[in-house]
Amino acid sequence: MSFSSLSFPAWLSGAEWSHHGLYITLSYGISLFFFIFLTYQAHQRLKKIQQKLSQLSSQTAPASPSLKK
Amino acid sequence: MPSFSSWFHRTANPGVFLRITKPCLPFLSGFSLLFLSIGLIWGLFFTPADWQQGDMMRVMYIHVPMAWLASACYFSLAICALLSLIWRHSLADLAAMEIGPIGAASAALCLITGSLWGKPTWGTWWAWDARLTSVLILFFLYLGHIALIRAFDDPRRGQKAAAILALAGALDLPIIKFSVQWWNSLHQADSITLTHAPTISWSLLYPLIFSTLGFTLGASTLIITRLHAAILEKRFYNLLLQEMIEEKSLQKENTQQGDIF
Numbered sequence: 071m072s073f074s075s076l077s078f079p080a081w082l083s084g085a086e087w088s089h090h091g092l093y094i095t096l097s098y099g100i101s102l103f104f105f106i107f108l109t110y111q112a113h114q115r116l117k118k119i120q121q122k123l124s125q126l127s128s129q130t131a132p133a134s135p136s137l138k139k
Numbered sequence: 140m141p142s143f144s145s146w147f148h149r150t151a152n153p154g155v156f157l158r159i160t161k162p163c164l165p166f167l168s169g170f171s172l173l174f175l176s177i178g179l180i181w182g183l184f185f186t187p188a189d190w191q192q193g194d195m196m197r198v199m200y201i202h203v204p205m206a207w208l209a210s211a212c213y214f215s216l217a218i219c220a221l222l223s224l225i226w227r228h229s230l231a232d233l234a235a236m237e238i239g240p241i242g243a244a245s246a247a248l249c250l251i252t253g254s255l256w257g258k259p260t261w262g263t264w265w266a267w268d269a270r271l272t273s274v275l276i277l278f279f280l281y282l283g284h285i286a287l288i289r290a291f292d293d294p295r296r297g298q299k300a301a302a303i304l305a306l307a308g309a310l311d312l313p314i315i316k317f318s319v320q321w322w323n324s325l326h327q328a329d330s331i332t333l334t335h336a337p338t339i340s341w342s343l344l345y346p347l348i349f350s351t352l353g354f355t356l357g358a359s360t361l362i363i364t365r366l367h368a369a370i371l372e373k374r375f376y377n378l379l380l381q382e383m384i385e386e387k388s389l390q391k392e393n394t395q396q397g398d399i400f
Contacts, residue, residue, distance in 0.1 A: 112364040119375060
């Protein structure tokens, strides 16, 4: 396996671009976009609920010590 | 020495699950990124083109992991359903709720990338072929599960109905696996089996192993992160409810004291 076997130009340039390159790019693009989006969404959700929890426990801590747990 | 059963029940506790899985997350996501980068870059730029399909076979490095994830997520969903119905594990219900959307996304991506692969190689975007149709049914099963688990005011009823659907739908998994053997299919037969040597060249197989591993670890990280969020959300609402109850009982006590004096 070497850099001479790099097949980049074959499917991303010239006449093949019109369909093969487009289909390959679309497949990778859509799949990776969805996975990155879902990961971002999950992290945002986790961050939000962690903030809410810390806010709630700081509000209620003096009144109810059991909520600190 | 604690038995497997007691260890299993202890680990299925949401608090213990959080404690055990939290330190694993950075490693899981790190290895996922590493394997995905190796698999996808190797598959896109370094593997030789297929003699018959040319460069279009590079879609395999996305399509096959998506197909694997769609089936693996559903298998996990069925296991969660079983645990929920037999032991009523709250963690199993939460896990089922979080696995569903990831499995549905994987099944949808498997169908989309398959379609994009099918057009130049088969000459059609879609065919009512046994393999394709059974994966489409899997996608609808996921959608049904997602809808059903949230459909009732009483979450317990929704979880039970969705668990029954998940178990019944598990019958689709062997149909997907053996569809290419049982029926004449446009879809190619399995290139990798447990009993025979792979029919795919090793130069094409290595990047596939890396990308499948990468996507599997990535999906596991995603599901665990979502599960962490779900556990904390549940904890938050329980705390809120507890606070409201305490406030209400305090108010009641005050009014009762007011009545006395």
